[in-house]
Amino acid sequence: MTVARKGKRWIEEWDPEDAAFWAGGGERIARRNLWFSVLSEHIGFSVWSLWSVMVLFMGPEYGVDPAGKFFLVAIPTLVGGVLRVPYTFAVARFGGRNWTVMSAALLLVPTVAAAFVITPGTSYTTFMVVAALTGVGGGNFASSMTNINAFFPLHRKGWALGLNAGGGNIGVPVVQLLGLLVIGTAGAAHPRIVLGVYLPLIVLAALCAALFMDNLAPVTNDTGAAKEAARDPQTWIMSLLYIGTFGSFIGYSFAFGLVLQNQFARTPLQAASLTFIGPLLGSLVRPVGGWLADRFGGARITLGTFAAMAVATGVVIAASVRESLPVFLVGFIALFVLSGLGNGSTYKMIPAVFHAKAVSRGLAGEAAAAYGRRLSGAAMGLIGAVGALGGLGINLAFRQAFATAGSGTPAFVSFLACYALCAAVTWVVYLRPTAPEPAATDEAQRPAYAEV
Structure with a gap:
């Protein structure tokens, strides 16, 4: 299938690193695309985390x-993660605006x-299949971030990517708040009200993308770049760090209510009244993490x-x-806030x-910027x-911990080890001082990662 790369919604030339181009209209176009990208990604995250809310409606009768x-709640995470790879390449294949319309629909x-x-009586297999379908909402993140990354210059990427991702992440607490509202008013027997609210919002997101977003013709799939990135150790090091930040955020978001x-022994209403707080705060601070990374260096913040x-x-x-719920909530919500900051800094x-x-x-100059892009x-x-x-991994760790120990404590111990490993890797790879090698060639020089 060949997609025509000309027309009203296609931008033929795009150079955000050119200050004159940026000031002469490029920034205005980039911001417009950013806002509607946020809307679509926000709805995508809400759908992706839908079953973290649906399980709160599932009483003993299920x-x-x-x-x-x-x-x-783990199944959508798996599917969403896998879909992020093809969704990334879909932006260049179909155009950022075109793919946003399709992915939203x-x-x-x-x-x-x-x-x-x-409804009670539905088989567990059916529930798993339908929960897996919500993974398409997780795929939206990859295409949205890839698209917005192309619109902004390097010195604004931390802010733009942080805002795009943070606005999307807020979809998690919003759907959880809606679930709380429905349980608190209509009762736990009416989960379809939550779904009914999102149907028109999905249509709205698709329409807004069609009417107000643009495709960038210069953005094309580069098979060589994909292979080079897959072979580069930095891709896998950054993947580990992103497991520690975003993996924590989305895993905790999906599992928080069930842990409570x-x-x-919280009731569905009591759990729902607390579950949205952490994801909300973590989403709000993600742009702050990107901003701090722009100012002080992403590695330091991470x-x-x-x-x-x-x-x-x-x-x-x-x-x-000690079974202390107040202290547990303080620590758990702190994890959400910190994972949100780390999301912004690692993506920067x-x-x-x-x-x-x-x-x-x-x-140097545009050549270096082009290589980086x-x-x-x-x-x-x-x-x-x-x-x-x-x-x-987080949800499977919780599943195993509760199945064997009746508590989430063993899972948290494993998470602590993971964060210690991620901190050590960040220091060793990106911040540890190294002595200069006078005889090193340009190809052998160690990159100045302390400023990333």
Whole structure:
């Protein structure tokens, strides 16, 4: 299938690193595309996290035990993570605006399907299949971030990507707030009200993308860049760090309500009244993480974030052992806030890391910027996919912990080890001082990662 790359919604020339171009209208176009990208991604995240809300409506009459519910909320994470790879390449294949329309419209499929099956007596297999369909909402993140990455200059990417991702992430607490509202007013027997609210919003997102977004003709798929990014160790190092930040955010977002119900015996209404707080705060601070990374360097912010997440996890473990809900909430919500900051800083690091590599190879100016855009755009899909799979790991760890120990404490211990590893990797790879090598050639020079 060949997509025509000319027409009213196609921009033939795009050079955001040119200050005159940027000031002469480029910034206005980029911002317009950013706002409508945020809307579509926001709805995508809400659909992706739909079953973290649906399980709160599933009482004993559904016949699904706690382990089964943890697996239900894990399935969308797996599918969404896998879909992020093809979604990344879809932007160049179809155009950012065109793919946003298509990907938004696809959200109707899992939403309508959930409305048909969410009733007692439905088989667990059917629930798993329909929950898996919501993974398309997770795929939206990769295409949205790849698209917006192409619109903005390097010195504004942290802010733009942070805002795009943060606005999308807020879709998680919004659908959870809606679930709370429905449970608190209509009762736990009416989950279809939540689904009914989202159907027109999905249509609105698709229409807005069609009317107000643009395609960038210069953005094309580069198979060579994808292979080069897959072979580059930096792609996999950044994937590990993104598991620690975004994997934590999405995994905790999906599991929070179930942890409260099973570890602290909260009712669905009580759990729903608390679950939205962490994802909301984590989403709001993601742009702050990107802004801090723009100002102080993504590696520095990321290292501090992982260190603080380790401390917060220690608080959660202590509260879990002592069965102290107030202290548990303080520690758990701190994890959400810190993971949000880390989301912003790690995503800012991706284009900066590859730009630093270009400079270390003797490139400068537009040549260095072009190399960074080429490799970072290809790497983002892989990094986003692997990072999302961290959420799968979190939910499976909770499932195993509750099945064997009746508590989430063993899972939190494993998370603490993960944050310690991520902090160590960040320091060793990006911040540890190294002695200069006078005889090193340009190709052998160590990139100045401390500034990424």
